[in-house]
Amino acid sequence: MIDMFRRHLLKGGLAAAAGSVLAAPALAQAFPFKPNQRYPDPAVEILDPSFAKYRIYSSTIEQLGSGMRWAEGPVYFPEGRYLLVSDIPNNRIMKYDEVKNSFSVFRENANYANGNARDRQGRLVTCEHSVTRRITRTEKNGRITVLADKFEGKRLNAPNDVVVRSDDTIWFTDPLFGINGEWEGSRAKPEQATTNVYRLAPDGKLTAVITDLVNPNGLAFSPDEKKLxxxxxxxxxxxxxxxYDVDADGRVSNKVKLVDAADFGALDGFRVDRDGNLWCGYGSNGALNAEPSDVGGRKVFTLRGKPEDLDGVMVFSPAGKPLAFIRLPERCANLCFGGPKGNRLYMASSHSLYALYVEAHGAA
Structure with a gap:
């Protein structure tokens, strides 16, 4: 399979994009991808005419690298023109260099890093969501600083996703995923009574700003940072x-449901563009039908909804209206905007990293 994939890439002139992964022993499946040759890319499905202005007619989805087991937490660094993405089960962070068009290992033994963010000083902020169960910052000299690992004297659950506000406060979610089993870390008993959203102030004070959500996951601010x-x-x-509304002191209020994934979809990580639209990682939530179906003579409990119709990126307006669906061959867990102009959508999707140029820019 790998040899066939290598020949396919060489014929397509894409060897540089995947060479770093394929040159070393694969740690997971290197997923073959055949891009659409027609413009506009039929994988970009417009659900509302207002989205048409964000689609670039002559832009198609590209696969930049593969060979991961569960890709998460992409973050772009404009100073070096590179992107980092977590490969959680393989316990590493990968690096895509858009100048060299290469995909390689950035950090091994990454403490099962999940969500990543760039702070206002250009430093990497990471959710280590198992074993260490902490928020860290990688300094410019490579030294790692622990920012938070306990709340009220008890260990955090499994920090998942993170965002840095313009006032240098760090906001992160703390569900149980990283300690629920052995796939993305090590099983452990939670010490916190609830699964919270936290605000970490520049002085190190940690506050639980939301305590009533069951396993909070992705998070982001509106462009004016008045909504979380x-x-x-x-x-x-x-x-x-x-x-949620966010006041000047970082308190949240007025909880309103903006989006309900009523089609059995799995909302995950997401980002907001300058116009306030939400670009959301999407896929099947794994829910089963209540009754079995006959499949090849066996009674099988099949999935509710079809993963092949759900895998990709859903885009919603600030009011929660579906605007577009970007169809991918793998479930998208998280995404970010990057590139020299901030208009390249990077999508961390199961085994692979994909990208698409759009007429939208990340809010921060």
């Missing part, structure tokens, strides 16, 4: 995005 959006993984009855 948070995905609730165990929403009722579906996964949801909640909206």
């Amino acid at each position: 959006y948070v995905v609730e993984w165990r929403g009722t009855p579906n996964r949801s995005i909640w909206s």
Whole structure:
């Protein structure tokens, strides 16, 4: 399979994009991808005419690297023109260099890093969501500083996603995923009574700003930072995005459900563009039908909804209206904007990293 994939890439002139992964022993499947040759890319599905201005007619989805087991937490560094993305089960962080068009290992033994962010000084902020269970910052000299690992004297659960506000406060979610099993770290008992959203002040004070969500996941601010959006993984009855008002002191109020994934979709990590639209990682939530179906003579409990119809990126307006769906061959867990002009959408999707140029720019 790898040899066939290598020949396919060489024929397509894409060897440089995947060479770093394929040159070393693969730690996971290197997923073959055949880009669409027609313009506009039929994988970009417009659900509302207002989205048409964000689609670039002559831009198609590209696969930049593969060979991961569960890609998460992409973050772009404009100073070096590179992107970092977590490969959680393989316990490493990968690096895509858009100048060299290469994909390589940035950090091994990454403490099962999940979400990543860039602070206002250009430093990497990381959620180590198992074993160490902490928020860290990588200094410019490479030294790692622990920013938070306990709340009220008890260990954090499994820090998941993180965002840095313009006032240098760090906001992160703390569900249980990293300690629920052995796939993305090590199983452990939670010490916190609830799964919270935290605000870490520049002076080191840690505050639980939201305590009533069951396994909060992705989070992001509106362009003016007056609203905070948070995905609730165990929403009722579906996964949801909640909206909160944020005051000048960092307190949140006025909880409103903005998006309900009523089609059995799995909202995950997301980003907000300058116009306030939410670009959300999407895929099947894994829920099963209540009754089995006959499949090849066996009674099988099949998935509710079809993963092949759900895998990709959903775009919602600031009011929660579906605007577009970017279809991918793998479930997208998280994404970010990057590139020299901030208009390249990077999508961390299961085994692979994909990208698409759009007429939208990240809010921060």
